[in-house]
Amino acid sequence: MSSILVELTANIVSSHAATVEMxxxxxxxxxxxxYAALKNLDSDNVIEEGTVAKEAAPAISPKKSIQKDQIICLICGKGGFKTLSRHLKQAHGLKASEYRKQFGIASGTPLAAKNYSEARRQSAINNNLGEKLAKGRATRMANLAAKKATLEKPKKSVPAKAPKSAAAPRAKKK
Structure with a gap:
């Protein structure tokens, strides 16, 4: 039976390794x-809570993972990322919200290196993006208000047309 498990493991891992760089x-x-997962399935053992908690434990503490120049993935322990969302999606198939929930990270905490976040913030300030955003929102609201006002104007009543008389039917063309 273990040769079948080894073969299945090889097939699964090779398929995964073909799509993800490892x-x-x-x-x-x-x-x-x-292999361990397949072995558990084969023996029909119920997975104990201790093993589940062991797998969910972060590689390092969440506070230490967000550093000035990099952010470290709590799942695999890889570091050197400026932002984590792309790595989470490609390597682990997770969304940022799922990752935050799994490790108890506050929803307002950015999954990006502190220096990177600060550089983006400063760039936005230098390019007046806040003012441009406010101006764009004001324009959009004015357009929506104007559109709403035109839709609410009462339509002019059109007098009803007189019904056609039934006495003179139309002749069909040949």
Whole structure:
């Protein structure tokens, strides 16, 4: 039975590795995880809560993961990212909100390096993006109000046309 598990594990991991770039360490970890999961399914054992909690434990603490120059993924421990959302989607299939919920990170906390966030903020200030946004919103609201006003104007009543007399039917053309 274990040869079948090994074969299934190889097929699953090779399919996954074909779509996601993995280092040799990550590949070994993936093989071990998949094999253990298949073995649990094979033996029909109920997974204990301790093993589930062990898998959900972050690689490092959430506070330490957001640093000045980089952000570190709490799932796999990879670092060097300026923002984490793309890595989460590609490597782990998670949305930022799911990641925050999984590790108890506040929803207002950006998943980006502090220096990167500050640089983006400063760039927005330098380019007057706040003023442009306010101006655009005001224009949009004025357009919506004007459109609403034109739709609410009462329509002029058109006098009803006199019905056609039934005495003279039309002749059909040949």
């Amino acid at each position: 280092s040799s360490d990550e590949l070994l970890q993936e093989i071990q995880k998949v």
